[in-house]
Amino acid sequence: MTQAQIIQQTLSTLVHFGVREVCIAAGARNAPLIAALLASKGLKVWNFFEERNAAFFAVGRMMTERNPVAVVTTSGTAAAELLPATIEAYYQSLPLFLLTADRPKSYRGSGAPQAIEQFRLFGVYAQPLGDWDATDDPIEMYETRNDRPRHLNVCLDEPLETNVAGVDFSGAQKPQADEAKSPPPLECDLVLASGMHPADAQEVAPLLAKLGAPIVAEATSNLHGFRDLQPLLISGGERALQSARPTHVLRLGAVPSWRWWRDLEEQAKIRVTNLTRSAFSGLARAENVATLPWETMPSLQCSTPGEACSLLRFEPELEKFAQSEPGWMRQLAQVIPAGSRVFLGNSLPIREMNLALQTTKPGVEFFANRGANGIDGLVSTFLGTSATHHGECWLIIGDLSTLYDLAAPWIIAQMDHPKLRIVVINNGGGKIFSRVNSLRTLPEPARAVIENRHSLSFEPWAQMWGLEYVQTDDVHDLVDLLPVPIVIEIRPDPLQTETFWRDWQKPVIRPR
Ligand SMILES: Cc1ncc(C[n+]2csc(CCOP(=O)(O)OP(=O)(O)O)c2C)c(N)n1
Structure with missing residues (x-):
């Protein structure tokens, strides 16, 4: 050629x-x-x-x-x-x-x-x-x-040809998905939902309402706005799951971020059916695990095996610990306007927002990178999700994750989108590691290295890219923001955060 x-x-x-x-x-x-x-x-x-x-x-x-x-x-x-x-x-x-x-x-x-x-x-x-x-x-x-x-x-060899003709992309069609085969009837008594496109959430909501099984849903499932599902949605996330004794779990969307899901690995008696757009089951065990392509959803005959699994509901005390990290998620959820798109960073924001869903406004969409759970490229991915959205676009991200992607704002100048709100939860390092039980016993110098503790500010970063900047401990500063891109730096109260988690993580005792 x-x-x-x-x-x-x-x-x-x-x-x-x-x-x-x-x-x-x-x-x-x-x-x-x-x-x-x-x-x-x-x-x-x-x-x-x-x-x-x-x-x-x-x-x-x-x-x-x-x-x-x-x-x-x-x-x-x-x-x-x-x-x-x-x-x-x-x-x-x-x-x-x-x-x-x-x-x-x-x-x-x-x-x-x-x-x-x-x-x-x-x-x-x-x-x-x-x-x-x-x-x-x-x-x-x-x-x-x-x-x-x-x-x-x-x-391409030299000399490089620069006088080359283009083609017309306007007729490019999305190739059709393969024809879906009808799946066998499915019985399940607990639904876990994570990482679904809002259009997929819309598609699956009537099926879930008909099924009537309890649903434990992450923010990124985008299921929280459906009125018919309110009686089925169980608040309390991870804590509620600790009280669950299901026989057959239906997992929808992306692989959940809950510890409980990881522990399912060892519970081979609990059947798991994944209904997902990715080909992955999200569990290493093959026994009692099936994975159905998303396209089979319309023909899915789903029922509960006589009785739906009962779960305890828990409400976190976010008001009491308003300046803790999870407390800040509640405060942010209250000011993020209806119809906004929110991108949640790994690792704590995605988990903490799950606790604050009661306060989100209607039509708020959540997205996250949960394919490989990386903390790299999150600002860039957020900007990609924002590029053609007409409402406000919010990123809630940890400080180390932000440091990973400092060059990301380059593309903002090409975006016709002023309403970008980049919220950096600056807790001075990778604080997820202070919550991993097995790491708590490490000597202090080792913990400092693992957390990459620092005292950096994100103000010069905002300034470098010509973005507005505010550091605040008052959520009222975030109401009716000007339609310009802004970096919002929040430094949660570490003591409140610690106390909140200590209370929240008490083992769940299920009444007999
Ligand atoms: C590319 C990549 N490197 C390392 C990790 C391991 N890791 C998971 S969470 C985390 C720390 C994240 O810190 P930060 O962004 O400040 O968020 P926080 O934990 O405080 O919420 C690290 C290094 C990862 N997930 N991805």
């Missing part, structure tokens, strides 16, 4: 898979691809200076819009920077297209400048779709499934 043919074939492949949005991070080797993409019609192009942000932003775009997105890099370690976001996309079953420019195949294994082993670079995490250079013949693409990351490695 000539270079022009390789580029045409590459762009046609993106059209074939329904890509209409790309995130590019430029170098010289991918300049011909960039020129062709910019000369194309019907394509939204985001422009990044580095690849990690580009890829995590793409994850955010796919998560909310549910369309494939491509990320385009130059050769060498630039391509390798895509790995963490690719892993996240893999575990969320998102159609991320990795388009990496490369030197010709004859350079492989030579150690020549910017010639690394790019083919199959992403291992199991991205299916190789092509590895094309001048020695290859043109091919036609037949594959259509769009539920995983794919890698297209495109080898």
